[in-house]
Amino acid sequence: MALQIGDMAPDFEAETTQGLIRFHDWIGDAWCVLFSHPKDFTPVCTTELGYMARIKPEFDRRGVKIIGLSVDPADRHSQWLNDISETQGFAPNYPMIGDADLRISKLYGMLPAAAGGTSEGRTPADNQTVRNVFVIGPDKMIKLILVYPMTTGRNFDEVLRVIDSLQLTARHRVATPVNWRQGEDVIIAGSVSDEEARRIYPDGWKAPKPYIRIVPHPAA
DSSP states (O other): OOOOTTSBOOOOEEEETTEEEEHHHHHTTSEEEEEEESSSSOHHHHHHHHHHHHHHHHHHHTTEEEEEEESSOHHHHHHHHHHHHHHHSOOOOSOEEEOTTOHHHHHTTSSOGGGOSOSTTOOTTTTTTOOEEEEEOTTSBEEEEEEOOTTSOOOHHHHHHHHHHHHHHHHSSEEOOTTOOTTSOEEEOTTSOHHHHHHHOTTOOEEEETTEEEEOOOOO
């Protein structure tokens, strides 16, 4: 079965460029972004890994840990990191999981069980479905899944925007409208009755329609 939003993120033990980890223990009480790659030394992924290193302080500020995965051994990743630093100006400053036995890619539904048992001899095209972004909450539940084709670089600024929304809506009973950015107005969640909303928002709200109840960004 494919993983869905609201599912428990599968736990695993794996070698990374920063040593052996047990995934849930490594996450701890933080948020997490796990993003995957079909093969080392691929051009689009090289740009993505460098950009994530550059904006890592933005994830740190939000209490979010970053971890990559690529379908090759962890020691091969270490060789790739030199190319990333040279071409992108930033070396990955977060762990990269080695998935040489395809175990984690299969566990997360990115490769079929029949894909074989080793990355050896497999091409990026063989692994093209390993281009996912998973946002995982402190409760270890999956909050977001994005899947990209090999030819399209991922927009990690959008991932930051979504995390801002996820963290806000986890604290307050609100939703965020289209193209919302941190600090902008929000929508009272549909699960909140008008009676309850009046207690939470005594100054009222804007309602272009009865089911669209707009209020200012809640205080932290």
